[in-house]
Amino acid sequence: MAHDVFISYSSQDKSVADAVCATLESRKIRCWIAPRDVLAGQPYAESILDGINKSRVFVLVFSADSNLSQQVLREVERAVSKGIPILPFRIADVEPTKSMELFLSATHWLDALTPPMEEHLRELASTVEVLLGIEASQKAEAPPPGKPAVKAERKGKMKPVFIIGGIVLVAVIVVGALLAAGVFKGNGGGTDKNSTNLITGNGTEIGSNPTQVGSSDTGLPGQKTTPISGSTSTVGPSGTATSPLATATSVIDSSGKFSSGASTMGTLGKGEIKWYEFSANAGDAVFAVLSEGADSDSLYPWLELLGPDGKVIVGQDGSVYCTIDQGLTTTGKYTLRVRDYNNNGGNYVLSFMQLSKSVNPLNSGVSLQGQLKMPGDINWYTFDAKVGDAMYAVLSEGTDSGSFYPWLEFLGPDGNAIIGQNGSVTCNIDQAITKTGKYTLRVRDYNNKGGNYVLSFVQLSKSVNPLSSGVSLMGQLKVPGDINWYSFTAEAGDAMYAVLSEGANSDALYPWLELLGPDGKVIVGQDGSVYCTIDQGLTTNGKYTLRVRDYNNKGGQYVLSFMQLSRSVNLLTSGASIKGQLKVPGDINWYTFDANEGDAVNMVLSEGDNAESLYPWLELLGPDGNAIAGQNGSVTCTIDWAITKTGKYTVRVRDYNNKGGNYVLSFNLMKK
Numbered sequence: 001m002a003h004d005v006f007i008s009y010s011s012q013d014k015s016v017a018d019a020v021c022a023t024l025e026s027r028k029i030r031c032w033i034a035p036r037d038v039l040a041g042q043p044y045a046e047s048i049l050d051g052i053n054k055s056r057v058f059v060l061v062f063s064a065d066s067n068l069s070q071q072v073l074r075e076v077e078r079a080v081s082k083g084i085p086i087l088p089f090r091i092a093d094v095e096p097t098k099s100m101e102l103f104l105s106a107t108h109w110l111d112a113l114t115p116p117m118e119e120h121l122r123e124l125a126s127t128v129e130v131l132l133g134i135e136a137s138q139k140a141e142a143p144p145p146g147k148p149a150v151k152a153e154r155k156g157k158m159k160p161v162f163i164i165g166g167i168v169l170v171a172v173i174v175v176g177a178l179l180a181a182g183v184f185k186g187n188g189g190g191t192d193k194n195s196t197n198l199i200t201g202n203g204t205e206i207g208s209n210p211t212q213v214g215s216s217d218t219g220l221p222g223q224k225t226t227p228i229s230g231s232t233s234t235v236g237p238s239g240t241a242t243s244p245l246a247t248a249t250s251v252i253d254s255s256g257k258f259s260s261g262a263s264t265m266g267t268l269g270k271g272e273i274k275w276y277e278f279s280a281n282a283g284d285a286v287f288a289v290l291s292e293g294a295d296s297d298s299l300y301p302w303l304e305l306l307g308p309d310g311k312v313i314v315g316q317d318g319s320v321y322c323t324i325d326q327g328l329t330t331t332g333k334y335t336l337r338v339r340d341y342n343n344n345g346g347n348y349v350l351s352f353m354q355l356s357k358s359v360n361p362l363n364s365g366v367s368l369q370g371q372l373k374m375p376g377d378i379n380w381y382t383f384d385a386k387v388g389d390a391m392y393a394v395l396s397e398g399t400d401s402g403s404f405y406p407w408l409e410f411l412g413p414d415g416n417a418i419i420g421q422n423g424s425v426t427c428n429i430d431q432a433i434t435k436t437g438k439y440t441l442r443v444r445d446y447n448n449k450g451g452n453y454v455l456s457f458v459q460l461s462k463s464v465n466p467l468s469s470g471v472s473l474m475g476q477l478k479v480p481g482d483i484n485w486y487s488f489t490a491e492a493g494d495a496m497y498a499v500l501s502e503g504a505n506s507d508a509l510y511p512w513l514e515l516l517g518p519d520g521k522v523i524v525g526q527d528g529s530v531y532c533t534i535d536q537g538l539t540t541n542g543k544y545t546l547r548v549r550d551y552n553n554k555g556g557q558y559v560l561s562f563m564q565l566s567r568s569v570n571l572l573t574s575g576a577s578i579k580g581q582l583k584v585p586g587d588i589n590w591y592t593f594d595a596n597e598g599d600a601v602n603m604v605l606s607e608g609d610n611a612e613s614l615y616p617w618l619e620l621l622g623p624d625g626n627a628i629a630g631q632n633g634s635v636t637c638t639i640d641w642a643i644t645k646t647g648k649y650t651v652r653v654r655d656y657n658n659k660g661g662n663y664v665l666s667f668n669l670m671k672k
Helices: 011-028 044-053 065-069 070-081 098-104 117-130 166-181
Strands: 005-008 057-062 084-091 260-270 274-280 285-292 299-307 312-317 322-327 330-338 344-352 367-372 379-384 389-398 408-413 416-422 426-432 437-445 453-459 471-477 486-489 495-502 511-516 520-526 532-539 542-550 556-564 576-582 588-595 601-608 616-621 627-632 636-642 645-654 662-669
Touching: 005 011, 005 070, 011 057, 011 117, 011 520, 011 662, 044 070, 044 662, 057 070, 057 645, 070 098, 084 117, 084 556, 260 330, 274 344, 285 299, 299 322, 299 389, 312 322, 322 426, 330 344, 330 437, 330 486, 379 453, 389 437, 389 542, 408 426, 426 542, 437 453, 437 556, 437 588, 471 542, 486 556, 495 542, 495 645, 511 601, 511 636, 576 588, 576 645, 588 662, 601 616, 601 645, 616 636, 627 636, 645 662
Parallel strands: 005 057, 057 084
Antiparallel strands: 260 344, 274 330, 285 322, 285 344, 299 312, 299 330, 367 453, 379 437, 389 426, 389 453, 408 416, 408 437, 471 556, 486 542, 495 532, 495 556, 511 520, 511 542, 576 662, 588 645, 601 636, 601 662, 616 627, 616 645
């Protein structure tokens, strides 16, 4: 029997699921629900798949039990892959697991956390009616089994909003469900059935050119101090690659043979099928995406992979796009079959990548400008990595790409998709490498329209911009989406301090700083309208990475100041008064001293000569990496502190106004 809605739930929530089913069917909305609709004699898994494939809306009864259910997760994944709108009906206030969040991150939820349940069930039914495109009082004729002939309307990029009121909530749920369900776009391009058109990536190196600021400190006349010099190490340019980014240059010939990394446009006449061939060895992997092309709303993409023996290995279809990511087990000639599930025909784009054929090799620390040239276009990038390495990649919309919705996927050496992320302006993947081999990044537009983008990439094993302790660096994010990377090594028990500030003439830049660990995971991230700070104790030996971004995704000048506690800089001597200078907006100076438990420290920071705009700001940081005390004042500020733990201490000198200027630091350490 034909149905419209598939209901996914945990067996622990059967009473709620039955209530959902009864409410929907009371409005003549036919549902598929297990075990009621599992056909006798048919394997359970096969019946579930048939139920999902033939549904038009997927209702998820979300609870603590379904959140942890692998069966429910598999059902959700199938609905996403088939482009079916998902409507989560949340009956418990729990956070989705990471696996569940991956599939539901772009979906708006319908909460049913408070009684009475009947009101929430009525709202659910009304929402399903909207999704199905029918009037609340009169259901349209049910479509025959199979795929709907007319797809749901596609929506553009959604910016985050807060929603109040039932009507607005329903509307947003519809948009969110459409986005999560298959209102994606894939790859475009093509002419008639015998013509071809290759689309390649367009990578331009961006990078940055940070300039060392450092400190300029001299002892005052008559003091018993040794002049303090700034750090002399330099940091190389960020984001520069050792070689230009390659682009795919092969083309598809008239026989239907095509090459890795290509996107090709084509047209299907009514009932027509297209074939594409490629050769591969056992152990290779293939990635292919078939998308509707420009002006092809009636085309329902259907893609199949056939092996050297002529048998279908896998087939996928979707309302807007479909994807095959497949490891190959046999050496020989393979075929991709391109069809329209609705048999109407139309324009399509086929994007193809073979893992053994490297395209657009990525260099660590690079930011690349690229373009998806038309609806359905996809760009591919590859890199080699070893077990224990980690990679960080950020995809952002580029200049004049308001409709572009970044979508980034990470594919492994075995042909499986490892993780995918998307976001209205930017998305990132921070991933530890667990298997040696060749990896692939797939760049797409979630809205399937195309546009300009920036891809920034770092591989932890490849050091970029090594940081020296006590240094301040001027840098620039040159274009919207640009990112700069810095690395340093540390041991467990060490502590690091980093401050990212907007630079001169950078009012639009909103500093955003992240610390990533040796395992590839983000440890902490901070942002602020003028500056942001990370003071962090480190618990693992290894290489760490700092990621510099603009929260507004516009770019601009910045200053990054960095201090590592294990690396002494500007050693303070008791009784010293030191003249110093913060040379540019955002500059910071660092000082260190050793102290024992029971000691006491006295410090005074004052504005210096010709420094009326400087607003002194003094901070004391402990051996464990934590800020102990901080003071600021319009002319002077003071810290008097009893030392409770033996170790190395750090003094941070800043300007609260973030402009810079001359200062005087007076320091005294009273020994126990």
